[in-house]
Amino acid sequence: METRPLGTTGPQVSALGLGCMGMSALYGTADRAESIATIHAALEAGVTLLDTGDFYGMGHNEMLIGEALRSAPAARREQALTSVKFGALRGPDGEWGGVDGRPAAVKNFAAYSLQRLGVDHIDVYRIARVDPGVPIEETVGAIAELVEKGYVRHIGLSEAGADTIRRAAATAPVVDLQIEYSLISRSLEQSILPTTRELGISITAYGVLSRGLISGHYTRDRRLAANDFRSHSPRFQGENLDHNLALVDSLRKIAEQKGVSVAQIAIAWVLSRGEDIVPLIGARTRERLTESLGALDVTLDDADLTAIEAAVPADAAAGERYAPAQMATLDSER
Ligand SMILES: NC(=O)c1ccc[n+]([C@@H]2O[C@H](COP(=O)([O-])OP(=O)(O)OC[C@H]3O[C@@H](n4cnc5c(N)ncnc54)[C@H](OP(=O)(O)O)[C@@H]3O)[C@@H](O)[C@H]2O)c1
DSSP states (O other), X not given: OOEEESTXXXXXXXXXXXXXXXXXXXXXXXXXXXXXXXXXXXXXXXXXXXEEETTTTTTHXXXXXXXXXXXXXXXXXXXXXXXXEEOEEEOTTSOEEEEOOOHHHHHHHHHXXXXXXXXXXXXXXXXXXXXXXXXXXXXXXXXXXXXXXXXEEEEEEESOOHHHHHHHXXXXXXXXXXXXXXXXXXXXXXXXXXXXXXXXXXXXXXXXXXXXXXXXXOOTTOOOOTTSGGGSOGGGSHHHHHHHHHHHHHHHHHHHHHTSOHHHHHHHHHHTTOTTEEEEEOOOSHHHHHHHHGGGGOOOOHHHHHHHHHHSOTTOOSSOSSOHHHHTTOGGGO
């Protein structure tokens, strides 16, 4: 598979990474055996980057990845790079309790993640949301100590804004910023992307399909469990949803002309944004994985890009990408 560099100081990774969140949390029930088969199929296809968070299913996702790695052929296991987020606090009912980026907490989170994943190091380690109560220098400094000790290889960031990125990068080398980036989530293009480019930091893009909304598979009548992220995401509600699905219909016409799927167009567009962008695909079945990986074979020429951006202009989405309380936690949106 085509590879891309993770920042100027990080490893080469597959051009598409696999985001494993939906295998444990936030998008309704997932099938465990199919999830593991999907991770194995991704590794077999040459995907090397597996993204998770210790809070995805309160450790469930890391244990799932650990099981998949243990049962994968040794050669595939050795190629796999783990990208882990920490810091989000949970409760036994699944409630969210803020974020903890204190150095002592960073080391504690890492110790548990290493156990659950069953690995001796984490390849890229990042706080999920910048802790407003702890200077980023302290959080990143704690990860840098883990790097010195060999428990972590590289430092990443998640949903950090330009100022925080600069401060973090002045503390220790940062290889990537994980942030939402899709045809309908482009706010990072204003100040964040120029900053990461100036500093030699890559983007691992999540929500490339806007959580399935622009995948071409999402329908108006889809029933969601109460704990499904999309049941309270502004873009999936009422008139917003109608508006956003109309954008998908415009995209579908372009996809049909090119003989590819809507999801493939959406992923290929993010891939086209630059060699420093690595989309994370949220497939949790082999069927969706195959469709997503097909995006690597889609070439978008200038005419295609013009048609896509005319169908879905930069600020075309109705609704913010998170509900207000969650938007307020995004350093990247300040
Ligand atoms: N740093 C952060 O703050 C943050 C936040 C969110 C996610 N992430 C990471 O980024 C990863 C990707 O994010 P995401 O899951 O929201 O991405 P996404 O690709 O936008 O959404 C994945 C959803 O799209 C649907 N889908 C439809 N067609 C698909 C296809 N061909 N391939 C894949 N999915 C398809 C799936 O729904 P069905 O399975 O229901 O069909 C799945 O629930 C996550 O797994 C996580 O590791 C990071």
